[in-house]
Amino acid sequence: MSELEEFRAAKDIFFRDDPQSPLLSSARREFTGLAYYPPQPLLSFVVIPEVFEEPETLEMQTSDGQVREYQRWAALHFLVEMTAQTLTLYRDPEMGHLFLPFRDATSGTETYGAGRYLDVPETEDGRLLLDFNYAYHPYCAYNENYSCPIPPPENRLPVAIRAGERLPEDAPAH
Template structure:
């Protein structure tokens, strides 16, 4: 299940990486288990879809029952499930991974108007829906060392504000040892501020705006309209 680990803060209180990191490790393991080949056969595709569906059910349970859920207490008892696009294997792509020789440090705006310092450490080049796409992977400056092998990929696309959260969505991948990495947009998730306005979430920078509709991953969560 994909959960943000140290990108979000509630009323200036950091969400501790020790609370969320086990979920991130599980998510990275899910991605690696379902990314063994670039051209999965039918059996592999079915296994991949099954793993994603199970991860979504796990995330629903986390939102419903965990004391670390981003939902308010009164929301949790009403909550049933998050909304997703159907799993679409065409949104699972292999990207060329190029670590930046000189990582770029800069400030990313958050949903509450504050700034956070991030470091762009790698360029990811891939083809999505037949279109060449470039994204950049980041890590937050001063983040917990246990998360140093996890790459944060915030992105915007043309579904934002229509079918998905207006403030963009996130991907996370384990840093590869080679020159390629699998990006599975079926695992794209909303920042916590999509569920609770008290959170402060990084807004994807312009260099990670995709001029396509990415109809994969998590969809819009209507605040005040729980299912």
């Protein structure tokens, strides 16, 4: 089993069995696993972040109308379908981790309409692994009681990122 397959299997167990699962108990009883795109090696990139000299604070809207503050930390440049793309990577000032909220051409049809997230771990050599195979839906995609940051306009890609979590084939788009 690959690292990605192990990650996905562990996430399914968490969603089904853990009391902290975002699924309501009725949904957990019927849960058979999250829907994913097949692994896409061409949507995994090692990037050198273009770190902003003076990170700005951005108030990101959330799904329940609140705002959360994030620092605009770096620009990430990569190619999808031979087209240059750029996303802004944020730092959560409370938790300190790097956070990449994004929307793409699949949002609202094949994936959750408000967008998906990607956690980006820092490395010692300054490069980052931007692996969209680990892209995931926010908890508010599964339970409206969660407050989830909505990807800002600067993180809307015109291309389709067909990697990571997706809506089930029979799910209505939302």
